[in-house]
Amino acid sequence: MRYLMLVCVEEGVELTPEQAAEMGPATDAWVREMDGRGVRVRGDRLRPASDATTVRLRDQELLVVDGPFAETKEQIAGFDLLECSDLDEAIEVASRHPVARIGALEIRPLFDQ
Amino acid sequence: MTRDAAAASAAAVAEAFRAEWGAVLATVIRVTGDWDLAEECAQDAYARALERWPVDGVPDRPGAWLTTVARNRALDVLRRSGTEARKLREVATGASDESRAGPMPVDEPEERAGDDRLRLIFTCCHPALSLEARVALTLRTLAGLTTAEIARAFLVSEATMAKRLVRAKHKIQHAGIPYRVPPPELLAERTGGVLAVLYLLFNEGYAAARGDDLLRADLCGEAVRLAEALAAVLPEEVEVAGLVALLHLHHARRDGRVDERGDLVTLDAQDRKRWDRSEIDRALAVLDRALLAGGAGPYVLQAQVAACHARAADASDTDWPAIVRLYGQLAALQPSPVVELNRAVAIAMAEGAGAGLAAVDGLPQGALAGYHLLHATRADLLRRLGCRSEAAASYARALELVTSEPERRFLERRLEEVADPTR
Numbered sequence: 252m253r254y255l256m257l258v259c260v261e262e263g264v265e266l267t268p269e270q271a272a273e274m275g276p277a278t279d280a281w282v283r284e285m286d287g288r289g290v291r292v293r294g295d296r297l298r299p300a301s302d303a304t305t306v307r308l309r310d311q312e313l314l315v316v317d318g319p320f321a322e323t324k325e326q327i328a329g330f331d332l333l334e335c336s337d338l339d340e341a342i343e344v345a346s347r348h349p350v351a352r353i354g355a356l357e358i359r360p361l362f363d364q
Numbered sequence: 365m366t367r368d369a370a371a372a373s374a375a376a377v378a379e380a381f382r383a384e385w386g387a388v389l390a391t392v393i394r395v396t397g398d399w400d401l402a403e404e405c406a407q408d409a410y411a412r413a414l415e416r417w418p419v420d421g422v423p424d425r426p427g428a429w430l431t432t433v434a435r436n437r438a439l440d441v442l443r444r445s446g447t448e449a450r451k452l453r454e455v456a457t458g459a460s461d462e463s464r465a466g467p468m469p470v471d472e473p474e475e476r477a478g479d480d481r482l483r484l485i486f487t488c489c490h491p492a493l494s495l496e497a498r499v500a501l502t503l504r505t506l507a508g509l510t511t512a513e514i515a516r517a518f519l520v521s522e523a524t525m526a527k528r529l530v531r532a533k534h535k536i537q538h539a540g541i542p543y544r545v546p547p548p549e550l551l552a553e554r555t556g557g558v559l560a561v562l563y564l565l566f567n568e569g570y571a572a573a574r575g576d577d578l579l580r581a582d583l584c585g586e587a588v589r590l591a592e593a594l595a596a597v598l599p600e601e602v603e604v605a606g607l608v609a610l611l612h613l614h615h616a617r618r619d620g621r622v623d624e625r626g627d628l629v630t631l632d633a634q635d636r637k638r639w640d641r642s643e644i645d646r647a648l649a650v651l652d653r654a655l656l657a658g659g660a661g662p663y664v665l666q667a668q669v670a671a672c673h674a675r676a677a678d679a680s681d682t683d684w685p686a687i688v689r690l691y692g693q694l695a696a697l698q699p700s701p702v703v704e705l706n707r708a709v710a711i712a713m714a715e716g717a718g719a720g721l722a723a724v725d726g727l728p729q730g731a732l733a734g735y736h737l738l739h740a741t742r743a744d745l746l747r748r749l750g751c752r753s754e755a756a757a758s759y760a761r762a763l764e765l766v767t768s769e770p771e772r773r774f775l776e777r778r779l780e781e782v783a784d785p786t787r
Contacts, residue, residue: 336542337540
């Protein structure tokens with residue numbers, strides 16, 4: 252099964268210096284491990300929500316707005332496309348992502364399996 | 365066919381429904397991987413039984429007969445719609461090793477049914493489903509309650525409940541929730557989740573009491589049956605045994621908890637001769653075995669508290685210091701203001717109402733401010749200390765918060781008592 256894992260964090264979340272220093276290497280280690288296991292198809296970090304642009308078409312009128320479509324506290328900071336045998340494996344993979352400790356990971360199954 | 369034979373086979377179908385519905389459904393879900401189809405075909409199998417058993421006689425193994433009929437019907441439907449190969453392939457990629465073998469041989473070994481029931485309950489209680497969905501799905505698939513019955517039990521419309529069930533079944537299929545007993549590293553955690561669902565189910569029924577709604581009260585019976593079924597397949601899990609003992613000890617009191625008018629009777633005022641002694645004895649035996657096996661988890665501790673009550677001849681004969689100690693252990697394991705409140709009540713019984721009131725007033729009030737039992741407990745202790753007007757104020761606050769009808773009537777009676785200077 253393929254899942255899109257959305258890596259969500261509160262923008263401007265306060266981290267301790269240790270957490271901040273650890274986040275990068277821990278994420279790299281996670282990527283290496285999951286690539287090695289063959290469960291991570293691809294993924295990337297995203298530029299902050301302030302660099303987002305939201306596009307809508309209403310009554311043939313194009314509406315372009317600065318910022319993300321949902322003004323929530325937690326924003327999507329990155330994504331990974333996972334290939335797992337089932338949801339339990341996807342949950343296990345997500346639980347080991349360093350952001351699980353400071354933010355949240357949303358696991359969405361792809362529509363066309 | 366005689367009328368007696370017809371009645372006997374109808375009774376056999378009803379009994380097979382109660383005893384086997386979950387197992388039949390569980391096996392067909394495993395074979396087809398399609399929850400809706402499995403449900404339809406299980407229903408068809410019971411309809412066929414109603415036609416055939418009066419003519420052919422009740423089969424030796426009704427569960428195996430029903431499972432075979434339901435499974436063959438499901439495979440038939442899949443074959444005719446040309447989806448069999450695809451469906452079975454889906455099952456093979458998504459589920460446990462056993463299902464990779466493809467369709468089952470026609471004669472289903474009896475022990476498989478137990479395995480399938482276990483797969484079904486763990487899947488229904490998967491943490492990726494909402495708690496409401498877990499409870500509803502467990503009642504629909506394992507206990508065989510209709511959507512209308514579950515809707516009534518949870519006081520929502522049938523349409524709302526139907527939507528909840530459909531959404532849950534879709535999530536299981538679309539999100540890839542595996543149909544299996546969790547592997548060893550997840551088993552303890554997931555078993556805890558199943559126990560929480562069964563405990564909630566029981567409490568829903570227990571809070572309703574008798575006379576309020578019989579169907580809600582029957583949730584207790586369903587929870588007990590499901591807990592026993594779980595214990596039968598997980599005999600090593602001490603917390604499962606703890607829950608079985610706990611539910612039986614509470615369930616055994618059901619006739620003493622309400623009077624003829626359906627009003628609630630508090631534990632200290634219950635006629636203990638109306639408690640089901642044989643159920644208590646069985647529960648105590650289960651609890652003793654769990655304790656011998658080293659059980660010390662939350663359900664075992666709560667069962668020990670219930671056992672203190674079950675062993676006592678009356679409220680004053682109860683080993684209250686032991687209950688204070690057990691609630692202390694429980695609070696250390698699972699910090700909760702509700703547990704602390706129960707501990708305060710036990711302190712009142714062990715050391716007097718004054719000590720109890722001090723313990724209640726020492727609780728963090730924030731978390732419990734909206735909990736009617738905090739105010740009802742304070743009121744009761746104040747009443748026993750002779751502080752009538754303060755007691756009345758606390759009863760009034762409890763009445764503002766209470767939702768269960770028998771509990772409301774109980775609090776109203778107490779409020780009248782403390783407000784009446786002649787009593």
